[in-house]
Amino acid sequence: MYNKDVRGILIKGNKSYGDITSEVLASQEKRAPLWWYFAMFVGSVMFLAGIWAIGETIIKGIGLWGNNNSVAWGWAIINFVWWIGIGHAGTAFSIFLLVLRQKWRTSINRAAEAMTVFAVLAAGLFPVIHMGRIWDAFFILPYPNTRGLWVNYNSPLFWDVVAISTYLFTSAAFWYLGMIPDLATVRDRSKSKIKKQIFHIMSFGWVGTAKSWLRFEVTALIVGGLAAPLVIAVHSIVSMDFATSVFPGWHTTIFPPYFVIGAIFSGFAMVMTLMIIIRKEFKLGDFVTDSHLEAIAKILTFISLIMGTAYATEIFIAWYSGVEGEMYTFFHNRITGDYAVQFWTMVTCNAIIPQLFWFKKIRKNLVWLFIISIIINIGMWFERFNIVVTSLSKDFLPANWVEYSATTTEVLIYAGTIGLFIVGVLLFMRFIPMMAMNELKMVNKETSIDKN
Amino acid sequence: MKKYWKSTKELLELKNQDQVQKVSEPEFSFEGLTEGEVKSGVKANRRDFLKILGFSVGYAAVASSCEVPVRKAIPYLSKPEEIIPGVANHYASTFYDGHDFASVVIKVREGRPIKVEGNELSSITPGGTSARVQASVLSLYDGARQQYPLKGGNKSDWATIDKEIMANLDKVAEANQKIIILSASVISPSTKKLFKGFKTKYPTAEVVYYDAISYSAMREANKLTFGQDNIASYHFDNANIVVSFNADFLGNWLSPVEFASQYAKTRDLTNGRKKLSAHYQFESYMSVTGSNADKRFPIKPSDEKVVLINLYNYIAKKSGKPTIKVNRSPVKIDNLAKELLNNPSKSLIISGTNDVYIQSIVNAINYLLSNLGSTLEFERELLTKQGNDRDFEAFVKEMNNGQVGAVLMYNVNPAYDYYNSAKFVSGLKRVGFTVAMSQKNDETSSLAQYVCPDNHFLESWDDAEPYTGFYSLTQPTIRPIFDTRQAQASLMKWAGIEGDYHSYVQKFWEENLYEKQTEFLSFNDFWNHTLQRGVFEPGSGTKESPVYDFTFFDRAGNKLGEAEQSTGIEAILYETIAIGSGNFANNPWLQELPDPISKTVWDNYVAISPNFAEELGLEQDDVVKVNGGLELPVLIQPGQPAGTVSIALGYGRSKAGKVADGIGKNAYPLSQLKNNTRQYEINGVTIEKTGDTYSLVTTQTHHSMEGRHIIKETTFKDYKKDTKAGNEDHHELKDKLVTMYPDPDHPGASWGLSLDFNKCIGCNACIVACQAENNVAVIGKEEVKNRRIMHWIRLDRYYSTDGDGVNKDVESDNPEVFHQPVMCQHGDNAPCENVCPVAATPHSMEGLNTMAYNRCIGTRYCMNNCPYRVRRFNWYRYIDNDEFDYNFNDNISKMVLNPDVVVRERGVVEKCSFCVQRIQETKIIAKNEGREIRDGEVQPACVQACPTSAFVFGDKNLNGSKISKHFEDDRSYGLLEELHTLPSVVYLTKVRNTEETGNNNSERMRDEFAS
16 A cells, blocks of 8 residues: 555645645646746747748758668657657556556646647647658558559558557557546536537546446556557557668667666656646645656656666677777777767766766755756657767768758757647647646545555 | 249249339439438539639649640651560661770660660670760750851852862862871771762872871881881780880770770689789879789889880890990899790780880880780781871961971860860861861860761661771661761762762772672672671781891880980870770760769879878869969879879860860970970979969769778789688688578579679779669769769779778878679668668569669668768759759750650659669560560660779679679679678679789889989
């Protein structure tokens, strides 16, 4: 059973069920704060800039990007992997912590899942606009046709299509499913007729009978169980885009676990960033307590150690293999050489700085937590940069060696996806219960101060 | 139909059946429809009518609002007998533009010439071509050609101008003033006869030959020392030792296509040949020839004479001939001289410097080594270079003195390429009557009163005699595209000679050449046969070899041994492989052809050695002022001698067309007239830094192999001991290879390509040939800078390093150079194939790695997973796009496209296909003839174009085929074969005729310098 001495108090403030409902729903029932409008404006501008850049790319061609004959993938793929990584957190939180009976997830999982959906949406955009002939993108789907053409099941890119679309739909379904009782709560509390009607439809006419609850929980368990392997699968498959190739720095068996761990790392960091904002701006500190954040910080510290080990392993194997291409990529193009700055940024941000969490003072300090959570995601972006660009820029034949730098168009597209994410998260904060109220209520009694 | 029944019951059923059938037999079956549907279907009421009407109108409006361009195809009303749509015709012809010569075969599709190929029947250029010859077909469709005659810069018509020109010529002739025909070298015997005919009409007419790149000193030296007023022919294939002084004989000097093929024969080590010539190159810039030398000595231009005289003195002493007083040689030549003496009549000394004294000494050395009659002979004269600097200079003077009444200019552009063009221009202005007959309204033509645009050679009849007794015919392959007229036809008209030039040439042949053969009994047979073959080679007959006139030494006196004092920086002007003398500057294929050494495109530059640049405080891309005027960017070029710079000619055109204008700077004004010959080596040049920078674009930025075994090399000494030398790792890999996968299975043909490093000279002809054959786009300087060049075959160029081979950029002063053509390796286990999500690049049964452009969606994963980096992406739309206004953006230049090859859309990946269209074409021919494909019958464009036959292509499964032997050769290896890509391309190890390879070698050379 739940041991408060170990985990601490999860819901502070000696709340009743009614308190939980009104505090969580305050964000949508009260007027939106000014910063929300400001953030919405910034996010929308970024999003529109991204749309413009995507339009330019589609009208004029991929030539607007900085790619070339040797570095055929660049920022688009870096950002794709980065967003997919962030998109890992939600499902990982919900499923793994559910399996591990971590009750502290209840106040966080909703937001984490929402984040997953927006991040995967942003990620899914990249492989599509990255295509030279976007108008023929449907070729990648295995649909019966009179020309007798079929997709190539050997290609990791096709695995990507399957894995990512499955993951997106499953994550969205799981997120939505968990929301149904809360949507019904919103419906019941709303005074506007239109809103009531909308939430009535959205909650599928939930009435909260015992039978409904039973079915709800069974369904959630089943979908959750199905989604669990997907979390592992999706990033393993993304990693195979690289691992199945012949390139030094890509051709590595360590990639699937390394990518999954990296993804969870960046996802958890992003969850931390978001939760700090939510608890601060919507005054939900009673639900997302310091001990919640500390728990995430502890996980991050552990994963950071794994990341460090992975980096070291890669370098060791490059040296141990004695392959000149591998040696060059790691020792002369990453550790030293043209991309040393990016390499050391990655190591510092991912393997060194998170180790500060060993200090309790830092773990307890919101400002530090916030800064480090952002630093981790910067580090993870550079990790993907390292993988994609350094391997491609200097490979087997030195005559082909080139440098790569992104163009404004690429930067704007990246900004656009950040805008999409911001807008999505802001809308989520305003119109959807940010925390799984029904689950909070389930754990309220046993985990808060005086209730058991 | 009769029906049988067994019982009365059945009879009843049968009756009922008939009735049912009778009832329900409407025109359309309603089977499967409900009653309501049947009703509504049968009876269309008003509402249905309106519905359908509305839909049809709406649909028609939507459909018709999408503009579909109407393209008209006009079928042949009466089809010419020889033209079958889809089947190419080939016509033998001759390429000669006053500079380069090659006997060629023109491929014509549906009346459009689309490709120039070498003529294998020619003994001079056997099947070989150069980059410029390959690119000449695009110049036919150059929109910048003058499209109609001009009078005073305004459009006119032929009848008017002819009348006026003839009146003017008559007037000049009556006034007894000189009429000068100013022409580039002419090798057409018919044209020469025509010049004579012109003189009969206008007795005051004279012909002055002018070449932008002059060989006039050679001619003069031969006259002075051998009594031969001509240029000898050279036989590199007879030479065991070639010593070249600034002669880029594999790239530009005299007859490079011919020399390259001769040279390659002496470097061949296939089929068990164990003999290798030695090649020494003394040069003042990094030429493609120097890059192939076994030993290369960078020397200052002013040292050339010193080295040569020292060499001469050493040899003269042994044979008791007079020596010449001279300074000590900066390079030790004793060993070289000894080697030369050990190989009498088996060596060849040449110099590319247009200096009478230098050429005289070269002649003396060749004479003393008994090379005459063996490696060079005077009985077979080289006729392609006839320019005479002395005559031209005198002519310019006469013009300025007002002594010339009329000038007819044919195929020359001195206003651009003369050293003192201002004087020429001012002289031309003093001439009362000027006519230009060139293809363009260029720098010179635009100064003439009348411009009579000449035909392109693909629109012309002509003949050529590159060597005495060697003839080659030119025939038109298309009607003149514009309102142009062949210069010869113009001259005939003005000289009042009846008939057309075609019959004129024919008549000349009937009168002069028909008698030189005994095979054909009628001239018609002879003519048709020769026209079909393109070449007629009765030979030159024999003559005694001339004797060197040593009294020349006395006549020359001090001047012979007097070395020019080196003052300040020395410069040498040279021709590039691509642009040459500048004639082809408006050809986008050539502008985008990377220089074989510097890999630069779209520019010329000041090349400076790394150390000297450091001394002067210069870096790559710094703009400098040369001699206070010419502003050019600096290129750091290892191999450039210290204290010198080199600048390419042919750039800086101002009236050549949209492609060339404003590209680079014109270096011709730097050339000088010394001893009455034009010289391209200049003393005392000043270089000032302007502080500006200009970005030069190269297709390769890393120059070291990083110690990897990409190009394998060995020495001839080691090779003689063990033919596997230098290739040990391949044999180790082959012996130890184990795989659990089955061997690739090619039941029919299995295509393979081999490249012999000993024969590949890096001349780039293959790149342009491939571009022409496969409709490869030109993308312009900016996009090349973004490293997106589209060439399907590229030449990687590496320098040998001084360092330990790891991560050390080359800063050597005299690196060894390696050229490696890389195209798709068509691996049987190609990494690109299995990563394509839509299977757009599958493997064929014959081992080809194919591309289905229509299926490609442009994920570019294949590009990433290609270890050779040979896949190209269409980053933009390169056709019909004003941003890429080269040769894909107007209807005239698009006529050069090969209809057998798809023009790729934006967003798809493309790459070398082994010219699969040629394989298919040959298969069809073989099938129609009911036979197997013969070995060597299929030739991809690169293989066909190669002047040295460095490539071999064929079916590996065919027993005894050349390619299967090359795959088994001890020297052969696959590029990056350790990745198990199972490439269908093999390279044959480079064997240099040196004692050591690579690093140590350059060290030894430095020692020799020091001594």
